[in-house]
Amino acid sequence: MTATEQRFREFKMPDVGEGLTEAEILKWYVRPGDTVTDGQVICEVETAKAAVELPCPYDGVVQAVHFDEGVTVDVGTSIIVVDTYPGAGPAEAPAAQAAPAAEAEEEAEPQGRQAVLVGYGAAPSSTKRRARKPQPGAAAEPAAAAVQAELNGHAGTPAAPAAPAAPAVPTAERPLAKPPVRKLAKDLGIDLATVTPTGPDGVITREDVHAAASATAPAAQAPAPAPAAAVATGGSEAVRARETRIPIKGVRKATAQAMVNSAFTAPHVTEFITVDVTRTMKLVQELKQDPDMAGLRVNPLLLVAKALLVAIKRNPEINAAWDEENQEIVRKDYVNLGIAAATPRGLIVPNIKDAEAKTLPQLAAALGELVATAREGKTAPGDMAGGTVTITNVGVFGVDTGTPILNPGESAILAFGAVKLQPWVHKGKVKPRQVTTLALSFDHRLVDGELGSKVLADIAAILEHPKRLITWA
Template sequence: MIQEFRLPDLGEGLTDAELVQWLVAEGDAVELNQTLAEVETAKAVVELPSPFAGAVQRLHAAAGETVEVGAPLVTFALAGGEAAAPPQDDSGSIADAAAESAPAAPSAAVDAIVSASEPEPEPAAARQATLVGYGAAGRSGARARRRPRRPGTMLPVPTSAPISTSGERPRSTPPVRHLARTLGVDLAQLAVDGRPVTRAEVESAAAAAAPGAALGADPRMRRHPIRGVRKHTAAAMVRSAFTAPHASTFVTIDVTESLHLLDALSRDRALDGHRIGVLSLTAKAVCLALGRTPLLGARWDEEAGEILEPTYVHLGIAVATDRGLVVPNVRDAHAMPLVDLADAIADIVSAARAGTVTPAQLTGGTFTITNVGVFGVDGGTPILNPGESGILALGAIRRQPWEHEGEIALRDVATLSLSFDHRVVDGAEAARFLTDVAGVLREPGRALLLR
């Protein structure tokens, strides 16, 4: 019996995922719930368990491809199975192979080839749910998208260019065809008397139609596909920047006393194994300040016409990873003592860099901290994590001359930068919040007064 496993709905409204790596190969025997592959969504790297026990007959996607929810991933041959569909070559689907090797055909013929190569939709009762769900019904025709993606439209070729009227498929080498697809150039408009189209002609046509497009043809240009975490983070930041009216405020403070406290804690044998740093102390100060100005942790609900004010703090920590920026959050950070909060932050930062944070840890945050000081940056205007009303940037700590007790002395100084949603928070509230955070970092003993 032949069974097909399709990419399930991984939750959070995600419509696709990037295949990171296969953990099985064609011909392997797998057991029920054995991990088949790792896929990366906008949220995290997720392991896909097998919904069947049997033999892997075919893998439908390659590492690095983006696969839509509901698209085929693996074909299994179960015990007592039937003959499998003919294998496809490495170039993609049967339809892709046919289209690449045959003359140009009418779109109806191509549609017939695609229909013949794809399985009929399964009845709803036959679907087997895995992970969060199985994906949208009626998507059985979806196939893995191969990168680089073909542009949706072709660039117009200057009217002075000779055009073939023979109706035959234009001749060119595979690299030239690939370049033409990348630059959006229609080879049929460049073919003359059956002669192969050259790379120079494609580059010239692209430059004439859209001068900026020719940059991609320069062999010195490095290409970085926009996908995975970076793709979705970029989309989220654009939504945030053009939805919430951002405002920012700053304060520069003397944090020498905080560093003295942290130094004393690091030498306390009772705290061996715990790493309490400036980020942890700042996180504690933020939790205390949010208790006094809770609107910095609120959300603007446009549809309901309400401001949602939480009575808790799910504290987001922005983490730079090889895959892009992620913001896991510490649940109920407001209820944690400093040592527990430091441990929780260390754990989620490690998980984020390893790609093992769960979707639950990446959603539901109420306020975010980003530590730009680790990069030697003094401050900035951070963009709000979508849905949140406040984000604090912790700048680099620098030893510099500073007024202290009526004299000039070398002190440890840092800048705090706060961005906030001006629909939810007005300037006075933002200033009170930032003053409270600064007060704790300037004089850690003030934390006793904020309860």
């Protein structure tokens, strides 16, 4: 390591998950010139699993930040440079590592670089750059001519006199704009060369094209209505202006892919049962007043989770996974209980490790911490790995039930519906009772109908008569 490398330390994007290849920079907490210390959080990134804060491993002063917020960076790419000896005087910092072309095309650019759009290459710049290898075809003719001239000279054949050079004709620089913006300009009849760009590095944006179209349209002429056919097919810009497009990336992208893989890999079966949970609801109210549960989050979900754990203890075969590679059913002797949580970044399923070994107060504390962390977007990737069975609480949205899709790698998922006051036959009479519907989806490759029915029936029996939490445990 050279002296410069020892002084200017590059911090590269780490693999903060399990084999992840990229992460999006959500927020920077430092800027060039800021003093940082070892362990100080410098930025927040989002992977395909969660949002994670990255600590700085060095003491010093931030020399450079290579990427803006919102940029997706490959693991192993330098994202920041720290001057670890700021008092040593000025020195040349190492050159920033180039970002992949795909990132430059669609995302914001690192500081000091210009946007590179499809079909354009880099815009002319006075900034000195490291020499690059010639691209195929870019300099093919000059190179071929040079080689031929050298061969002619070696063979003793005089080289043909060069044709007089044509007078240099200044060529207009092609305006920078992404393909969708270029198509918009074509549809509106706008010459991009006449549009004033407002985007970073001189890139023409969609708003710039619309502004140019408004400026060139005659004031007295009313805008023509969009053709009916264009509106019907969704190709009209008038239609697109009324749409909101959300990029699919990070947690949402990973969740979507996982759900597709699960739905089309594991043969799902879903069973339903409606149960009187009046006694359970009364127990929830009593537990809220119990000194041993003081300060803990006590709700119906807590007792549903405990009921599921007891049912698994009575039917341990449900807590298993299908190993396709080794053609084995892997039964787990521990329960990592997953709780599906909706967050602004998408659905995640963190899990409580070894939930079967926890007392009711311990389970309540773990559930409360899990939910709070998920809502803050701070769930660590390790908290979402290794789940064995999941609960999804659709009742909080007022939904009676659903057919949940298995979390990949698990064999069962329980949907807990809304608890509602309904007429119910109780002790031979129709009375208003607290009623809910449960749905259990399971992987039919390793869970047959008998096993799935037993588990669901046990959960319902416990919620109807919660004293079974004691007698069956």
